[in-house]
Amino acid sequence: AQKITQTQPGMFVQEKxxxxxxxxxxxxxxxxxxxxxxxxxxxxxxxxxxxxxYDEQNATEGRYSxxxxxxxxxxxxxxxxxxxxxxxxxxCAMREVYSNYQLIWGAGTKLIIKP
Amino acid sequence: xxxxxxxxxxxxxxxxxxxxxxxxxxxxxxxxxWYRQSLGQGLEFLIYFQGNSAPDKSGLPSDRFxxxxxxxxxxxxxxxxxxxxxSAVYLCASSLRGAATEAFFGQGTRLTVV
Numbered sequence: 604a605q606k607i608t609q610t611q612p613g614m615f616v617q618e619k620x621x622x623x624x625x626x627x628x629x630x631x632x633x634x635x636x637x638x639x640x641x642x643x644x645x646x647x648x649x650x651x652x653x654x655x656x657y658d659e660q661n662a663t664e665g666r667y668s669x670x671x672x673x674x675x676x677x678x679x680x681x682x683x684x685x686x687x688x689x690x691x692x693x694x695c696a697m698r699e700v701y702s703n704y705q706l707i708w709g710a711g712t713k714l715i716i717k718p
Numbered sequence: 719x720x721x722x723x724x725x726x727x728x729x730x731x732x733x734x735x736x737x738x739x740x741x742x743x744x745x746x747x748x749x750x751x752w753y754r755q756s757l758g759q760g761l762e763f764l765i766y767f768q769g770n771s772a773p774d775k776s777g778l779p780s781d782r783f784x785x786x787x788x789x790x791x792x793x794x795x796x797x798x799x800x801x802x803x804x805s806a807v808y809l810c811a812s813s814l815r816g817a818a819t820e821a822f823f824g825q826g827t828r829l830t831v832v
Contacts, residue, residue: 638820638821646807646825646826647823647825647826648809648811648823650820650821650822653820694760694761696821703766703768703771703774704749704768704813704815705751705763705766705768705774706751706763706766706811706813706821707763708753708760708761708763709760710759710760711760
């Protein structure tokens with residue numbers, strides 16, 4: 604079974620619109636962390652945002668926010684006021700305590716921002 | 719340096735040759751990961767080192783792949799008798815132990831087997 608599921612292989616969004624990238628996860632751990640990374644065409648992996656399983660507030664970092672719905676095991680990334688530079692691959696990842704903190708990755712979503 | 723360093727950045731090798739890829743993690747990071755990323759694909763887990771624990775090698779695709787981490791720091795990924803399907807970008811990442819810390823990635827090594 605997939606531990607991290609990103610159901611959107613690709614998305615097109617108009618510049619300045621908000622965009623939501625989906626991520627669902629599967630774990631029996633009570634303590635875990637959820638991460639989003641961005642990978643532009645240049646190839647580097649850029650950390651965007653982190654949500655801990657015990658965090659009661661949704662994480663926010665500038666234009667990025669994480670819509671954490673624990674009961675639904677959902678950790679969607681929301682990008683507000685999208686920009687052309689947001690075009691990239693976006694990966695959701697999870698780290699579980701019982702797996703010795705190994706990172707588990709989704710397949711990614713390719714986001715293209717249209718001018 | 720301040721970040722994760724990988725070398726070489728690019729490597730072209732002939733089919734059947736052995737290659738070594740190096741990763742120098744951030745100082746003090748106990749966790750080190752190797753991933754493989756084929757063109758347009760997601761990250762494929764290869765191997766994970768955590769401190770002095772036995773590494774998780776469950777992602778290595780064949781016995782031609784091996785990795786070691788010396789002194790809890792630098793890691794070397796070795797691919798023996800390379801095949802064309804080994805062509806990919808090999809990414810290394812390191813992190814502090816713990817669920818609340820992100821992994822920092824190197825720039826990757828682009829391996830091309832001709």
